[in-house]
Amino acid sequence: MIRIENVSFKHRATPILSDISLDIPKGGVVALIGPNGAGKSTLLSLVARLQPLQAGVISVDGLPVDTTPSRDLAKVLAILRQDTTIASRLRVRELVGFGRFPHGRGRLTQEDDAIVDAAVAQFDLTDLSDRFIETLSGGQRQRALVAMAFAQDTDYLLLDEPLNNLDMYYARALMRSLRSVADANGKTVVIVLHDINQASAHADRIVAMKSGRIIADGTPGEILTPDMLDTVFGFRMRVETIEGKPFALHQL
Amino acid sequence: MADRRLHGLGLAALAAAAAFLAIGLKGNIAFVLELRLLKLAALVQVGVAIAVSTVIFQTVTGNRILTPSIMGLDALYLFGQMLLVFLLGGVGYVTLDPQLKFGLEVVLLMGLACALLLPMLRSRLDMGLMLLAGVVFGVLFRSLQSLLARLIDPNEFAVVQSASFANFNAVRTDLLVFAAIVTVVALIIAWRARHVLDVISLGPDAAMGLGVSWAGTVTGLLLLVSALVAVSTALVGPVAFFGLLVAALAERIVNSRRHAVLLPAAGLTGIVVLVGGQTLFQHALGNATALGVVIEFVGGLIFLLLLVLGSRK
Known part of the structure; x- marks a missing residue:
């Protein structure tokens, strides 16, 4: 389980994350969504000890990320950063x-x-x-x-916008691969996504962030509603249900 | 393929060493051989030290046209020589215990590297800032050196000048044993770190993700580089482009950036260029010109070539 407790992060004087607490149990696909600058990538890099923790505690399978030897953590957790x-x-x-x-x-x-x-x-x-x-x-x-x-x-896989640069075919293939390692091998995948429909189609749980805080956390059905998406992204969009899964028509 | 080329390089290095020892051997053979062996050992050491330190430095900085001299280490060395002459006078400088002086120089150069690195460790400064700091330090030491040069006696200036240019003819064989210990220890560490170096070359994020603690490893490697630079500078004087030349050549020859291949290839290329070049100059060209000058000239050309090729990409 990834346990994030009261984590705050500042870049010089600018607050990036404010008092984040989040538990991610083992197994399944969790999508992090939110507008640009919400702090998704920072949160991911803190979990993966790529940046030093300033306030709060993060542990992965009980191993605190700031004191566990980097080499041991690398056998438990893998990260792919953006760009x-x-x-x-x-x-x-x-x-x-x-x-x-x-x-x-x-x-x-x-x-x-x-x-x-x-x-x-x-x-x-x-x-x-x-x-x-x-x-x-x-x-x-x-x-x-x-x-x-x-x-x-590793048991935990953190991916920061892995769908960047991928065409439709490979974006779908990647999401399906993630789904299958989560289902078949019991791995935990935490993925930052901009395409909320990919999140809806393949994730078990969606965590929405905005301005350095978690503002919503639930199943795709709970997050993909016009009201909720309005709060997260700042505009209303139509949401249609296809084969039991909600899809947002944000292009309209 | 890379292995075959590595063997080829090894043979070329052996051939260069054999030629260096054997060509024009006459008179008291035992005496000449002993003299040449000492000089060969020094040249091999310098070639390998510069080549390996440049490769490591390029990997750590993620930049293939840099050499360790950008960190201002050579400039500090020269400033140190000037300061010693200034304080002790030409006679005092020449009569200094060479081993003690050499030991102090190595420690001092590593100390400067530490001074540059510790701020980086504390505040996680990026590599570019650290290199810039190195450049600024280099300018500072060079300016201080030229200030002192104006203050000292012209005769004493001549003493410093002979220490200020790379000279492969007058290698300091008296320092050989001490230098050899430092070089061999540094090379063993570098060889053991070859896989870590491969990971470092992926960049900080990827390396940390793979479990390499970036700041500590990079600091250790840069200290290693400064020890190697200190050794080679103390033995022959400062060289700027030799490392660049050798690292670029080695990479072309083995066509790989994997350190298990590249480190030995660079070391062997260093030996071939330095020992082979020295043999050529001594016997074929009758010492008409200094090897140091030619190496720096060719290295400078390679530097420009890399710049042009790199910008075209």
């Missing part, structure tokens, strides 16, 4: 192989190789596996990065 740029000259398979680093400190066993191959195959990267990262398109690179996070094979 990750890889400066190094690497082939796709090498990059995905880095996901195994926390387990073998750089030495790949046969088991590691099998996991890497599976991640490469799962994200349709087999044909690209010998290509250099810098020769890939934005979407292909994004898939390689997600595959690396998958290969880390």
Whole structure:
């Protein structure tokens, strides 16, 4: 379980997060939604100890993120940040192989190789596996990065806008992969999404943030209502139910 | 493929070393060989130290056209020499115990690296700010050095000047054992860190996500770099572009940025360029020009080439 208690965060004098408390039990897909600047990415990076905690406590499976050795945490929790740029000259398979680093400190066993191959195959990267990262398109690179996070094979997977640069086909494929690892392997996926319909179609729970606070938390059915979406995003939109799932027509 | 090329580089390095020892061997062979072996050991050490420190520095800063000299370490070294001459006079400077002086220099250079790094650790400054601080420090030390240069006696200035330029002909063999210990320890640490270096090259976020504690690891690596720079600077004097030349060459040759391959490749390339070049200059060109000058010239060209190629991408 990820437990976030009374977390506040300031960038210089600007408050980014104010007194956030949130429990995310093990298993399932949780979507974080909210307008730009709501603090979603900051919250995710605090959980993944990429930034130091200023106030409050965060623990993952009982391990406090600020005092647990980074190496131990990397076996429990993987994060993919938004706009990750890889400066190094690497082939796709090498990059995905880095996901195994926390387990073998750089030495790949046969088991590691099998996991890497599976991640490469799962994200349709087999044909690209010998290509250099810098020769890939934005979407292909994004898939390689997600595959690396998958290969880390942790119980908790934090993804910050992983659908960036992905076309419809791969966005859907990624969401389905997340769904299946959550269902079949009991993994916990926390994902920042801008497309609330993807959240509705694939997440168990939606947490809505605005101005550094959590303003709504519930099932897709509870969050995707015209009133609630108005409070979160600041305009009214139609919500239609298709196959029992609510979808917001925010383009109209 | 990378392995074959690495073997090729190893053979080339061996050939360069053999040529350096064997060509024009006459007279008291045992005496000449001993002299040449000492010099060879120093050249190998300098070549490897500069190559490995540049590769690590480039990985840590995520920038392939930087060399450690940007951190102002060479400038501090030169300033230190000038200050010593200023305080002790030319005669006092020359009669200093070389081992003690060398030890102090290494400690001082690592101390400066620490001074630059600690603020970064505390406030999580970014790498760019730290490099800028290094550049500013470099300018400060260079200015102080030229101020002192104006104050001292011209005869004493000549003493400093001989220490201020890279000189591969007059290697300080008296420091060899001490320097060798520092270099070997640093190289062992670098080799053990090869996988961590691969992860570091992914950038801070990805590296932290994979369980590398960024600030601590980077600080350790930069200290390692400053120890290697200190050793090579004390042995032959400051070099700016040699590391860049060797790191760029090595990367082209093995076509990989994985440190398990790149670190040895860079070290071997350093040996080939330095020992091979020195042999060439001593025997083929009759010491017509200084190797240091040519290496800096070619390295400078490579630097410009990398800039142009990089901007075109």
